[in-house]
Amino acid sequence: MLRSHVRRLSLRTAIMLPFATLMLVSVALMGYAAHIGHERLLTEQSQRVIGSLTARTHDVLSHFLDAPYAILRVMRQEILFDELYTPGDMSGIESKIRALYGTAFVEQQHVSVVAFGGRNGEFVGLRRETNNGFAAMVLDKRTNGELRIHAGDTLNSPVIAQYPGYDPRSRPWYMEGVQNAGPGWTPIYSNYDEKQEITISATSPSVDRNGAFQGIIVADVKLEGISRFLGNAPDLGHGAIFIIDGNDRLVAQTGSNPILATTGGKEKGGTRLLVQESHHPLVRAAAPFLSHAGDTAREITRAEGERLFLKVTPYTDARGLDWRIGVVMNESDLIGTLRGEILTTLWLVIGIALFGVVVGLALLQLIIQPILNTAHAAKTLARGEWRHELTPGVSLRETALLVDAFNDMSVRLRRSFQELRDRIVRDPLTNLLSRSGLCETLADRKLSSPGPDGDATVVVALIGLDGFRGINNSIGHGAGDGLLTSVAHRLATHCPDGALVARVEGDEFAVVLDSPATPETMQALGQWALGLFASPFRADEDEVVVSACIGVTGGPLNQLDTIESHLRHASVALSEAKRRGPRSARVFEPDMMSKSKERTRLTAEMAPALARGEFRLVYQPVVDLTRGGRVVGAEALIRWHNPRGGMVPPDLFIPLAEESGQILDIGHWVLRTACQDIAERLHRGWPSDFDLHVNVSVRQLIQSGFVETVETALRDSGLPADNLTLEITETSLATDGMIAREALIQLRDMGVRVAIDDFGTGYSSLSYLTSLPFDGLKIDRSFVSGMTGNGQSRTIVHSIVGIARSFDVHLVAEGVETLEQAAALRDLGCERAQGYLFGRPLPLSDWTDPAHLPRLAAG
CATH class of the missing domain: 3.30.450.20 (PAS domain)
Structure with a gap:
């Protein structure tokens, strides 16, 4: 009652x-x-x-x-x-x-x-x-x-x-x-x-x-x-x-x-x-x-x-x-005596307050007990014990409603967390296993391929799409998701029996075989994966040709060699494959990890090295073949002398700077220093038309303040804008050229010239040349080195010369090392060249007046 x-x-x-x-x-x-x-x-x-x-x-x-x-x-x-x-x-x-x-x-x-x-x-x-x-x-x-x-x-x-x-x-x-x-x-x-x-x-x-x-x-x-x-x-x-x-x-x-x-x-x-x-x-x-x-x-x-x-x-x-x-x-x-009277009053107030607290707590205990029971049940839910149901007991009408609502919520939570777990172990876009799902599946699965120590062995291939960001920007994110779905479907449909396929990150997929980790198996898995990208993929209404790089590893699967460690090794191998270029596959080797750690160390040391002044610039002459090899300019090249490891090759630290974003600070330093160096020489009497070439990363170019950075470097150094040529690689322009187009227009309006570097190696359509503002092309050294003994290379160079004439832009050939190459380039109509034949890159202090530098005949 x-x-x-x-x-x-x-x-x-x-x-x-x-x-x-x-x-x-x-x-x-x-x-x-x-x-x-x-x-x-x-x-x-x-x-x-x-x-x-x-x-x-x-x-x-x-x-x-x-x-x-x-x-x-x-x-x-x-x-x-x-x-x-x-x-x-x-x-x-x-x-x-x-x-x-x-x-x-x-x-x-x-x-x-x-x-x-x-x-x-x-x-x-x-x-x-x-x-x-x-x-x-x-x-x-x-x-x-x-x-x-x-x-x-x-x-x-x-x-x-x-x-x-x-x-x-x-x-x-x-x-x-x-x-x-x-x-x-x-x-x-x-x-x-x-x-x-x-x-x-x-x-x-x-x-x-x-x-x-x-x-x-x-x-x-x-x-x-x-x-x-x-x-x-x-x-x-x-x-x-x-x-x-x-x-x-x-x-x-x-x-x-x-x-x-x-x-x-x-x-x-x-x-x-x-x-x-x-x-x-x-x-x-x-x-x-x-x-x-x-x-x-x-x-x-x-x-x-x-x-x-x-x-x-x-x-x-x-x-x-x-x-x-x-x-x-x-x-x-x-x-x-006022203090004593106040103290007496305060003690009386405290006594009344304590009495009120005792009465209040006794009454509150009766009221809040159901709420405390609900809170205890909530902690039980937090530990994942979903089947915990409260009984109303002695409670108020509102707390009874609270208990009923909590019981209903626990049921809904049990269903929601089950759905959430399904989303965690399954990639919602491709319906493949996620990274977590792959790890859980392998932990629960009984593998059947024992290694030398009796542990089960696996072979893991990590597949990374080439240039997916550029593709995504070109066809749109919706079509990009469609492309990922098509890749996932092809992998799942054609994978070997018993293999697990997962989307582990962005544009990276993993294929895990329950198989002995022999070199032959790993090589075969890599080639199989490359072969899947030989034909186009559907992306919404379009067909897209996309390539991939593959990193493969294998070994026992136990407490020490977990699937996470195998995925990490495969990621290192994938990075090595991407450095080789598109459509490459690499099998993990132990020294790759040490190289990866070395790259990590170099990445961490770049910013302090820039602050300590460990970077320096050298300059390689650019000569005019039509005027007896007269020096008309120079390309600024960066060198890094690391006190711990000596000279660090540019082809090692520059890609690392690109990946880590430190290319912005380093590139700013190169631009500022090169402009200052050449401006000082011009004031000393060097030819007023001397052309300074500075390499610029597209990552720099797409920064909102890059044009202002160039303006500042020119203003602070006093170098005229028409003495500066910025070189951007064809490969990066093919990916982000449209994004950089506005900056290129502003630079040319300032009087700065733009040259496309390594032209002919970008694997891209020539149509983008019609939409990009530029003033010159640079023939890649790979074509120059083979033109004296390879008719095909000579034909490519001849075509590039024709393209330059069609666009009415200047042309520079890189990597000229012999008189025969120089003569052939001059005969084909290439006006300018640079390479070891004309001079190795040297600090500007080792240069003499360009007007008095030795001239090399081009034939």
């Missing part, structure tokens, strides 16, 4: 039950807001109270320290106007000090001494005593040249101390006053008298009516008086105010704490304490933070965990003081 009732509850009703959880969040937010409010209040209070104390201290200290200078100004005027200074007799100044200091300035209790030191060593002054009386201090002819200190303010009072040899001119206040040449402060120092109190003095020079120096007027302020003044600050509580100099030594501080280091229990004449040596615990706690404290109250923490707030403000005046005022207060003095 209860079970059915709970099941009828709505999800909305169930969500209302754990309302305590929402309360917990609300209360937590309230507690957090209270904490933030407390912190904000504490910050504001610290800024207000400490800021007020700092401002008051600053203002009162300024007034406090202005008083000595008021006394000095009056004294200076009185001495000047009344002409009180008489060398050797201080009685006039004595009377004036007594009259002013004892009457007019009697309220300036912090000024402990007012005195005058004459230029001849005289001295007179009054010192304030603790009983509000004064002690006269005199040194003149009346005291027989010694300093005498009297118990009263006249010389008639008893002498309480006398100092023979005292000279005021050697005292810090006198020397500082002379040096300042105006009102100023002395450094903090110890008095000479029997009290030896630490003081700072205000000084001012005294001059007569003619401006002649008479002496120094001085007023002392005891640091003890400043400390007493600091202790009278209101609202300070247990806090502390302190003043320090630029060396972090105490000038004054609140309370009865001394500012001097004690020696033998005494403080007289002692060294002032550093801040960290202060006897006041709060001042000492503030010491490590002085360098980081700013003009706002900053929170610091004592080792005991007490929170303190510190503010340090600079105090300077026009007379040379450079002090800092520090105010430090603890939290309790700023906010009283």
Whole structure:
């Protein structure tokens, strides 16, 4: 009964039950807001109270320290106007000090001494005593040249101390006053008298009516008086105010704490304490933070965990003081018992929250259990255990729907993954086995051809279509898929009995024979595969002739030699076959793997080699056969000297650069460097019509920014555009010529010439010549080398010469090595040639002026 009732509850009703959880969040937010409010209040209070104390201290200290200078100004005027200074007799100044200091300035209790030191060593002054009386201090002819200190303010009072040899001119206040040449402060120092109190003095020079120096007027302020003044600050509580100099030594501080280091229990004449040596615990706690404290109250923490707030403000005046005022207060003095009240409230909030969590979890457990069961079942599905069905149990109506939906989903997933697995093991386009399907099939299949060690052996042929990308671009991707389907159908239809056929990647197919891996079997499988491509294939409505290259391998099939390793070996053999050219088949040999690794190493080293400057250019002359072999140009050829392996053949690293895409950076470097080299020679006087030939990959040509790259190279080097000829191979033009056509048009509009290299070897229709812009043809060396002994080669060369004349373009023959070849080419009408007969490729530094290079007769 209860079970059915709970099941009828709505999800909305169930969500209302754990309302305590929402309360917990609300209360937590309230507690957090209270904490933030407390912190904000504490910050504001610290800024207000400490800021007020700092401002008051600053203002009162300024007034406090202005008083000595008021006394000095009056004294200076009185001495000047009344002409009180008489060398050797201080009685006039004595009377004036007594009259002013004892009457007019009697309220300036912090000024402990007012005195005058004459230029001849005289001295007179009054010192304030603790009983509000004064002690006269005199040194003149009346005291027989010694300093005498009297118990009263006249010389008639008893002498309480006398100092023979005292000279005021050697005292810090006198020397500082002379040096300042105006009102100023002395450094903090110890008095000479029997009290030896630490003081700072205000000084001012005294001059007569003619401006002649008479002496120094001085007023002392005891640091003890400043400390007493600091202790009278209101609202300070247990806090502390302190003043320090630029060396972090105490000038004054609140309370009865001394500012001097004690020696033998005494403080007289002692060294002032550093801040960290202060006897006041709060001042000492503030010491490590002085360098980081700013003009706002900053929170610091004592080792005991007490929170303190510190503010340090600079105090300077026009007379040379450079002090800092520090105010430090603890939290309790700023906010009283408010912190304890807030903590009590926070603990109450936490208690309420914990109670709400317990209630909420108990209720949620009942509600979410079916969901947890569903999640557990989902993990089971993820492990591939499809036959897992949930039972509803005690649940809400919505969770019951969830369970039913999950059970329905698991059934659908089981069907979908089965379909997906079928797609993984079967290629959806050709319905052949995929690479994964081939591996699975061979793993499950019992092979019947044992090898020498008793393991089953297989023979694997990897078939790669030649130029499929170009075919795909020509006939369209739909027809390209049709071509792949036709190839797959022919392979599957004509493969030997028991063979497995798979499409392993793009335009690559694999055929696996359960057969002894003998050389004869592998050669036969390769030739059989090549023979399948002798006739055209259907591609939609068209027939397409396509060739293939074959890589074959074979061997045992076990844990070490898996089908993947055989496919990898076959791929290496296929790569070797493609390097030989179309319609080639190669059987895997162990040294192919080492060569493959070497190619991989060279590919990885190309970019660093370019950065290190390991590439260099050499130039092979191009001569005019009709002008006695005169040099009219040069072809830039790249060479790579690898410090690890020596010279790397261009026919090895250039194809690798093409495959890896590094030909873009290398080609850019070749173009830029060659243009710079030839431009420099032209500036030195080489013939202005000297023609630079630079080989360019079609991969460079089809890059969107290639034309701009050529423009930049010409502009930076200063080479005229009509001195540059870019050579592109016929084979690559046959594949990607239409894509590169726009770039070729722009280059020719700039004035750059375009030549088709290795003409006659591209296995392509001549019709593309009518659609491509070009300025020249280069006869491949294979035709030139055979023309003197092979009539067919001579006929081909003659045809190429006719094509060049028909298109009105220039013609260059490559690979000329004998005088007979040169003469034959000249007779056939070929104007230009290059080859070892005219010069090997050399660095440009080894060239002389082309006009003076040796000329070779062409016959």
